[in-house]
Amino acid sequence: MAGPDRDCLSWFEASARQRLDALLDAGTFREAIGPAERRMSPHLPLFDLPCAFDDGIVVGSGALDGRTVFVAAQEGRFMGGAFGEVHGGKLVGMLRAAVEAKPEAVLLLFDTGGVRLQEANAGETAIAETMRAITEARAAGVPVIGLIGGRAGCYGGGGLIAGTCSRLAVSEGGRISVSGPEVIETNKGAEEFDSRDRALVWRTMGGKHRRLIGGADAFCDDTVAAFRAAALDLIGRAPAFDLAMLEAEQARLRARIDRFGDCRDATEIWARLGVNDPEAVPAMDTRAFEETVARVEEARHDAR
Secondary structure, three states: OOOHHHHHOOOOOOOHHHHHHHHOOOOOOEEEOOHHHOOOOOOHHHHOOOOOOOOOEEEEEEEEOOEEEEEEEEOOOOHHHOEOHHHHHHHHHHHHHHHHHOOOEEEEEEOEOOEOHHHHHHHHHHHHHHHHHHHHHHHOOOOEEEEEOOOOOEOOHHHHHHHOOOEEEEEOOOEEOOOOHHHHHHHHOOOOOOOOOHHHHHHHHEHHHHHHOOOOOEEEOOOHHHHHHHHHHHHHOOOOOOHHHHHHHHHHHHHHHHHHOOOOOHHHHHHHOOOOOHHHHHHOOHHHHHHHHHHHHHHHHHHO
């Protein structure tokens, strides 16, 4: 894949390998533990479930505008990109290698529904180990940038992992949450959250909402070119990983609860943020939305 085709490729529609091939400088990707090594889940055959030769995640290294980066891309089309023992082990191993190699950054291409029920204990352990590995990489001076715009979104433990990244970029198709729509409905009922209400899902967990409330640092068009530009920008302004940063983040989260804790819908939150026409946010194109975000961030800065 070369030239304009790379730039115009839909991030949402692409596979994990297509995203990496188009995101990185042409011909630079080098895969670690590739399909030929057949590192597959030892647990799925016990449930008569199909396996994938890469266990639903691609890890390796490459160049981004000439900068050396380590990368991991989840395949949302295999078991919803869910974490299992091998899947998690590949991700953790790549992050630990980054501590030693000191690349310019680590890029995590999220596309996951969370943990595989068939490998629940191993998957939960992988989530915890991944979060620890990210903090170790950041403490070693390696920014970890999350890119979210795939079919499965970024749910369950994936949502927790995203919260430990240095910066996040998200598209319209991206969703970030610990509990998915169906999980909330199952536990609390459709009256509390109707998982079939797609507008509600996107207002609550979608990329625009996360960007407006500060849960993501960039909003992208659904193209590889947009995610590539966002990644380069976010690498350049990744925060230091120190006590001051952690205290500031805790203060931001406390303030968010104090300000919006009684809101029943995202449109109420957007109104309190000063968005002139909250009902228009879902239909905004990227340019109009970025202008809205800029106004919100300016008002937030002035209020400090």
